[in-house]
Amino acid sequence: MTPLNWQRAVLKIGSSLIAPERDGLSDRYLKTIGQFVAACHASNRELVIVSSGAVAAGRALLPQAGDRSRQTLVRKQALAAVGQAQLMQTWASALQSPVAQLLLTADDLQDRHRFVNARNTLRELLSLGCLPIINENDSVATDELKVGDNDNLAAHVAALVDADLLIIGSDIEGLYDKNPRSFADAKKIAVVDRIDATILAMAGGSGSNVGTGGMITKLQAAERATARGIATLIGDARSPALFDNLLANRCSGTLFRPCIEPLRARKHWLQHTLITRGQVHIDAGAWLALRERGASLLPSGICKVSGDFEQGDAVEIVIQQQNSDLCLGKGISQYDASVMARICGLRSDDILNLLGDSSQDCAIHRDDMVLYSIQFDREPCDQEQRDREQQR
Numbered sequence: 401m402t403p404l405n406w407q408r409a410v411l412k413i414g415s416s417l418i419a420p421e422r423d424g425l426s427d428r429y430l431k432t433i434g435q436f437v438a439a440c441h442a443s444n445r446e447l448v449i450v451s452s453g454a455v456a457a458g459r460a461l462l463p464q465a466g467d468r469s470r471q472t473l474v475r476k477q478a479l480a481a482v483g484q485a486q487l488m489q490t491w492a493s494a495l496q497s498p499v500a501q502l503l504l505t506a507d508d509l510q511d512r513h514r515f516v517n518a519r520n521t522l523r524e525l526l527s528l529g530c531l532p533i534i535n536e537n538d539s540v541a542t543d544e545l546k547v548g549d550n551d552n553l554a555a556h557v558a559a560l561v562d563a564d565l566l567i568i569g570s571d572i573e574g575l576y577d578k579n580p581r582s583f584a585d586a587k588k589i590a591v592v593d594r595i596d597a598t599i600l601a602m603a604g605g606s607g608s609n610v611g612t613g614g615m616i617t618k619l620q621a622a623e624r625a626t627a628r629g630i631a632t633l634i635g636d637a638r639s640p641a642l643f644d645n646l647l648a649n650r651c652s653g654t655l656f657r658p659c660i661e662p663l664r665a666r667k668h669w670l671q672h673t674l675i676t677r678g679q680v681h682i683d684a685g686a687w688l689a690l691r692e693r694g695a696s697l698l699p700s701g702i703c704k705v706s707g708d709f710e711q712g713d714a715v716e717i718v719i720q721q722q723n724s725d726l727c728l729g730k731g732i733s734q735y736d737a738s739v740m741a742r743i744c745g746l747r748s749d750d751i752l753n754l755l756g757d758s759s760q761d762c763a764i765h766r767d768d769m770v771l772y773s774i775q776f777d778r779e780p781c782d783q784e785q786r787d788r789e790q791q792r
Contacts, residue, residue, distance in 0.1 A: 402591055402651040404631065406565035408446040408526075409646075412554035412621075416571045417637050418453040418490070424460030425453055425486060429638050430494035433569075436643035437495050437531060443647070446526045448561055450534045450554040451487065458483030480538035491533050498530045503537035509556050509673050519560050526561070555621035559628045559668055566625045567646070568618050569637025574654030575615065577602055592656045595623045622656040624672045629662030631655065663770070671770045674714035676730055678707020678737055680744075680763065681718050687728060690717075690771060696762035697731065697769065699751060702744035710736045717764070717771075731769035734760040 417429045440447045458479030459465055465479060484503070492499050502521065508514045525532045536553055551568055558566040572580070573588055580586035592599055603616035622632040635642045635653025645652040663671060682690075686701025697717065709715055715733050718725045733740065740763060743751045751759045 402655050404565065404633075404646070404649045404651050404655070406445070406563075406631070406646075406649070408448075408561065408563045409440075409565040409567055410448045410450060410554050410558040410561065410563045411567045411569060411637075412450040412550055413452065413569050413637060414550065414571075415452040415456055417569060418451060418487075419456035425457050425490045427490065427494050430490065432640045432643060433637070434494045434496065435640075436647070437497065439643075439647050441497070441529065448522065448526070448532045448534065448557060448563070449491070450550050450557055451491065452535065452550045453490075454480040454483040454487045454535055454538060456483065457486040457490075461486065477539045484535065484539070487535070488533065495531060500525050500530050500532050502532055502534045504534060504553065504556075505537045505540065506675070509560075510675060512669070515560070515669065515673070522557075522561050549617045551617040551621040552624060555624040555630075555632075556673065558625050558630050559665070559672070562665075563630055566621070566630050566632040567637075568621060568632065568634045569642075570618065570634060571636065571638060572615075572634075573636045573639075573652075574634050575599070575602060575619070589654050590651075592622075592654060595619060595626070595656065626656050626658045627663055627672065628665075628668045629658045631658045666767075667770045670714070670730060670732070670768070671772075674730065674732075676707075676716045677709035677713040678705065678733075679716045679718050679725070680705055680733070680740065681720065681725070682728075684719070687719055690728070690766075690769075694766055696766045697764040698748070699735075699740070699743045699763045700745060700747050702740070702763060705737055705741045705744055708737055709733055715764075717769070727772065729769060729771035731764035734763055734765065 411433075413433065419425055420428060437447055437449075455476055458481070461482055462479065465471070465475060471479075484501075488499065488501050502518070504518065508518055522532055534553070534557055536550065554566060554568065557563075575589045575592065576586040577589060578586045580588075589602075600616070600619055603614065603619050618634050622634070625632045633646075633651055633653050633655050635651075637643075639652075642652055662668075680697070680702050681704040682697065682701050683703050686697060689695040689701065690697060707715065711733060713733055713736075714730050716730050717728045719728055720726070735743070739755070743754065743759075744763075746754070748759075748761070
C-alpha cells in the first residue's frame with residue numbers, strides 16, 4: 401500500500417453514507433467514523449469533517465414536502481434549514497465528543513476578510529480539541545452563491561486549515577479506469593501523480609441517488625487540493641479498513657499526490673476560489689512583461705475590456721491567439737470596467753491627467769495575480785514586440 405504521512409486532515413462524508421436509505425439519517429457508517437475520530441484525538445491528530453445530509457434529514461422530518469424530483473431551490477433551502485439541526489445531533493451522538501457547526505457559502509470563501517475569519521475560527525476550534533463539522537449554508541445560498549457540491553467545499557476547507565490530507569469518503573473504493581458498476585474488468589488506480597485530461601476522462605456521472613457529486617467533482621476537488629500541496633485520497637468510507645489504514649499511515653483507496661511546487665495560500669485563493677466577473681484583453685508585450693519579469697499589469701498593455709466588473713472583482717487575463725481568446729490567468733482589478741475601458745492602452749501620465757489623483761499605478765498588481773501554465777501553438781510575442789517592450 402502507498403504510505404502516507406499526515407497530522408491534520410479534512411474528511412468529507414457524502415449523503416450516501418449519512419443517509420444511505422435516501423430519506424432520513426442513519427448511524428450505520430458513523431460509528432466507525434466516530435472510532436476513527438477518537439483514535440485521531442488520542443494520537444494528537446486533527447480532523448475537520450465536511451458533511452452532507454441536511455436536505456435528506458429535512459425531507460424525512462417533513463414528508464409533506466412531496467416528490468424530491470420536483471423540488472424547487474426554495475423548498476430545498478427550507479428542508480436544509482429543518483434538517484441541519486438533526487444532522488448536527490446525529491454527528492454529536494455518533495462521535496460522543498464536542499462538535500462545532502460552521503456553515504459556509506461561496507461568498508464566505510471569495511471575500512478575503514471572511515475567508516481569513518473562517519480560517520481563524522477553525523484553527524481556534526482545533527486548538528480547543530473540538531471537532532468542526534462543516535456544511536454549505538444551503539438555507540441561504542442561491543445558485544450564484546453556492547460552492548455547488550461538498551467535494552469541492554471540502555477542498556476549499558482543506559486549503560482553509562492548511563491540511564496535510566483531504567479524505568473524500570465515498571461509497572466506492574477509489575478512481576477506476578472505467579465505471580466498476582458497469583464493467584466487471586474495471587481496474588482501480590492506486591496512485592495519481594497528476595490530474596490531466598486522461599484522468600478526467602475516467603470520471604463518470606453520479607452513482608448515488610442522494611449525492612449531487614459524481615466522480616468528476618471528486619477529481620475537481622483533488623485537483624484543487626493538490627495544487628495547494630495537499631495529498632488527496634478517495635476511498636470507501638463504508639469500510640473500517642479505510643480508517644484503520646489511515647491511522648497506520650497507509651492508503652487503501654486512490655491517492656492523488658500533491659504538487660511538487662504548490663501554490664502559495666493567496667495565489668491558491670485567487671486561482672481556485674474567486675469567481676471572475678469580466679475579462680481584460682492584453683497585448684503580446686504585456687504578456688512578455690508578466691511572464692518573464694513578473695511585472696504588474698499596466699493599463700498600457702490592455703487592448704480591450706469585457707464584462708461588468710467593479711474595483712476589487714476578479715477578472716480573467718486573456719490574449720488573442722489564432723482568432724480565439726486564450727486565458728492566461730486571473731487577477732483582482734484596481735478599476736471598475738467602465739474606467740478600465742477609458743484608460744486601456746494609455747500610459748501613466750495620460751491616466752493621471754484623465755483621472756487625477758484617483759488613478760492607480762497598475763490595472764492588476766502582481767501580488768493580486770496568478771498566471772496559468774500555458775502551452776502556445778505559436779508564441780504570441782515576436783521580436784519586434786520584444787524590442788518595443790524593452791523600450792517602455
